[in-house]
Amino acid sequence: MTKVTMTVNGRAVSGEVEGRTLLSAFLREGLGLTGTHVGCDTSQCGACVVHVDGKAVKSCTVFASDVDGASVATIEGMANPDGTLGRVQQAFQDHHGLQCGFCTPGMVMSAAALLAENPKPSEADVRHYLEGNICRCTGYHNIVKAVLAASGQDVSGMAAE
Amino acid sequence: MYAFDFEKPKTVAEAAAALAREDAMPLGGGQTLIPSLKQHLAAPSALVSLTGIAEMRGVCTGDDGALCVGGATPHAAVAADAAGKYPALAALAGNIGDPAVRNRGTIGGSLANNDPAADYPAAVLGSGATIVTNNRAIAADDFFEGLFTTALEPGEIIVEVRFPVPERAAYAKFQQPASRFALTGVFVAKTADGVRVAVTGASEDGVFRWAEAEEALSENFSADAIAGLSVSAEGMVGDLHGTPAYRANLVKVMTQRAVRSA
Ligand SMILES: Cc1cc2nc3c(=O)[nH]c(=O)nc-3n(C[C@H](O)[C@H](O)[C@H](O)COP(=O)(O)OP(=O)(O)OC[C@H]3O[C@@H](n4cnc5c(N)ncnc54)[C@H](O)[C@@H]3O)c2cc1C
Ligand code: FES
Ligand code: FES
Numbered sequence: 001m002t003k004v005t006m007t008v009n010g011r012a013v014s015g016e017v018e019g020r021t022l023l024s025a026f027l028r029e030g031l032g033l034t035g036t037h038v039g040c041d042t043s044q045c046g047a048c049v050v051h052v053d054g055k056a057v058k059s060c061t062v063f064a065s066d067v068d069g070a071s072v073a074t075i076e077g078m079a080n081p082d083g084t085l086g087r088v089q090q091a092f093q094d095h096h097g098l099q100c101g102f103c104t105p106g107m108v109m110s111a112a113a114l115l116a117e118n119p120k121p122s123e124a125d126v127r128h129y130l131e132g133n134i135c136r137c138t139g140y141h142n143i144v145k146a147v148l149a150a151s152g153q154d155v156s157g158m159a160a161e
Numbered sequence: 162m163y164a165f166d167f168e169k170p171k172t173v174a175e176a177a178a179a180l181a182r183e184d185a186m187p188l189g190g191g192q193t194l195i196p197s198l199k200q201h202l203a204a205p206s207a208l209v210s211l212t213g214i215a216e217m218r219g220v221c222t223g224d225d226g227a228l229c230v231g232g233a234t235p236h237a238a239v240a241a242d243a244a245g246k247y248p249a250l251a252a253l254a255g256n257i258g259d260p261a262v263r264n265r266g267t268i269g270g271s272l273a274n275n276d277p278a279a280d281y282p283a284a285v286l287g288s289g290a291t292i293v294t295n296n297r298a299i300a301a302d303d304f305f306e307g308l309f310t311t312a313l314e315p316g317e318i319i320v321e322v323r324f325p326v327p328e329r330a331a332y333a334k335f336q337q338p339a340s341r342f343a344l345t346g347v348f349v350a351k352t353a354d355g356v357r358v359a360v361t362g363a364s365e366d367g368v369f370r371w372a373e374a375e376e377a378l379s380e381n382f383s384a385d386a387i388a389g390l391s392v393s394a395e396g397m398v399g400d401l402h403g404t405p406a407y408r409a410n411l412v413k414v415m416t417q418r419a420v421r422s423a
Contacts, residue, residue: 019207020162043192056260058262061196062195066167066169066191132259
C-alpha cells in the first residue's frame with residue numbers, strides 16, 4: 001500500500017492505495033464519493049468520467065497512483081457553493097436530460113469539459129464530444145438539448161422528442 | 162486485476178532501470194492495458210508509468226524539420242499541437258476514440274500495442290516515420306511485425322516518434338461506429354521521393370503498404386490514377402462488421418478519399 005494525496009473538488013485528501021486501485025474505486029470506496037458511477041468498467045460507457053487537472057478522463061481506466069498530486073473534479077463538485085444545482089446540472093433538469101440518471105454524472109462532467117473548451121458548441125460538436133458517453137435509456141436528444149441550453153443558446157425551437 | 166508494484170519514474174533512464182525487472186511492463190495512458198489487466202490478459206510484476214517523464218511528452222520540431230512527438234504524448238495534445246505543422250497527423254489524433262480516451266491514451270502505447278485497427282500505425286508507416294527507443298532508432302518499415310507484434314524488445318521504451326513532414330497528406334477513416342476504431346483507414350503521404358499509402362483495419366496481418374497504389378500515385382497524384390486497381394480479398398479481415406471483400410473494396414475507396422482530401 002502507498003499513500004496518495006490529491007485535491008478533490010477543492011479539498012485536499014489522501015488515502016492508502018494498492019498499485020491496482022483505480023481512481024473510480026478510490027473516489028467511491030476510499031472517499032465515499034459515490035456520485036461517480038461505474039457502468040461498464042471496460043472503458044466504453046463514460047459513466048465514470050471525472051476531470052483530472054481540468055481534463056475529462058474515464059476514472060475506471062486510470063490508477064489512483066498515477067494521478068497522485070493531481071486536482072480532481074467529480075459530480076459532487078458541480079453544485080454551486082450554496083448547494084443549488086450548477087449550470088449544467090440545472091440544464092439537465094430543465095430539459096429532461098436524464099431518465100434513470102445512471103449515465104448523468106459522466107454526461108455532466110463530459111459536457112462541462114466540452115463547454116470549457118468550446119463555450120458555444122453546435123449540435124454536431126456536442127454529439128461528437130459525447131461519443132464516449134453512453135445512455136442506456138437512450139435519451140440523447142434531450143441530453144444534447146440540455147448541453148446546448150447550458151451554453152446559453154436558445155433551444156426553444158428544438159423538438160422535445 | 163492481479164496485484165503489481167506501481168512505479169512512476171521521472172526520467173527515461175530511471176524507467177529503463179525499473180523495466181529491467183522480470184515481467185515489468187511500461188504503462189502509457191492505460192487505455193488498452195488497464196482493460197486487459199482487468200481481464201487477466203496480463204500479469205506484470207510491476208507497472209512503470211511513463212506519464213511523469215517530462216522529456217517524453219510534447220510535440221516539437223527537430224533540426225531536420227521533422228515533427229517529433231514524445232512517446233508519452235496523449236492523442237489530444239498531438240491533435241492540438243501538431244495542427245500547424247502536420248495537419249493530417251493532428252486530424253488523425255483528434256479522431257481516435259473519444260475525448261476521455263484522447264486525454265490519456267498515448268502515441269507510444271498505441272504503436273507498442275499495434276492493434277490491427279488502430280489509427281497511428283497508418284500515420285507512422287504512411288509517413289515513413291522513425292520510432293526512437295531508449296536503445297535505437299527503428300524505421301517504420303521495420304517496426305510493425307503483424308497482429309499486436311512489433312520489433313520492440315521486452316521493456317524497450319518508445320521515447321519519441323519522428324515524422325518527416327510530407328508535401329501533402331491525409332488520413333481517411335471508415336469508422337466502426339461502436340468501437341470508433343477503423344473498419345478500414347488509409348493514410349496517404351506525398352513527398353519529393355514519391356507517395357506512400359498505408360492501410361489499417363483491413364488486413365489480418367495489421368497495417369500494410371499498398372505498393373501498386375503507391376506506384377500509380379507517384380506518377381499521377383489523383384484519385385483517378387488508382388480507379389483501375391483492385392485489392393484482393395485474400396488475407397483481409399472478415400467479421401460481423403464486414404466481409405473480406407467489403408474491406409478489400411474499402412481499401413481502394415478510402416485511398417481515393419484520402420488522395421482527394423490531401
Ligand atoms: C473506448 C476506446 C476507444 C478507442 N478508439 C480508438 C480508435 O479509434 N483508434 C485507435 O487507434 N485507438 C483507439 N483506442 C485505443 C487508444 O488509442 C489507446 O490509448 C492506445 O491504443 C494505447 O495507448 P495507451 O497510452 O493507453 O497505452 P497503454 O494501454 O498504457 O499500453 C498499451 C501497451 O503499450 C505498452 N506501452 C505503452 N507505452 C509505451 C511506450 N512509450 N513504449 C513502449 N511500450 C509502451 C504497454 O506496456 C502496453 O503493452 C481506443 C480505446 C478505447 C478505450
Ligand atoms: S465505467 Fe468507466 S467507462 Fe464505463
Ligand atoms: S438516463 Fe438512464 S442511462 Fe442515461
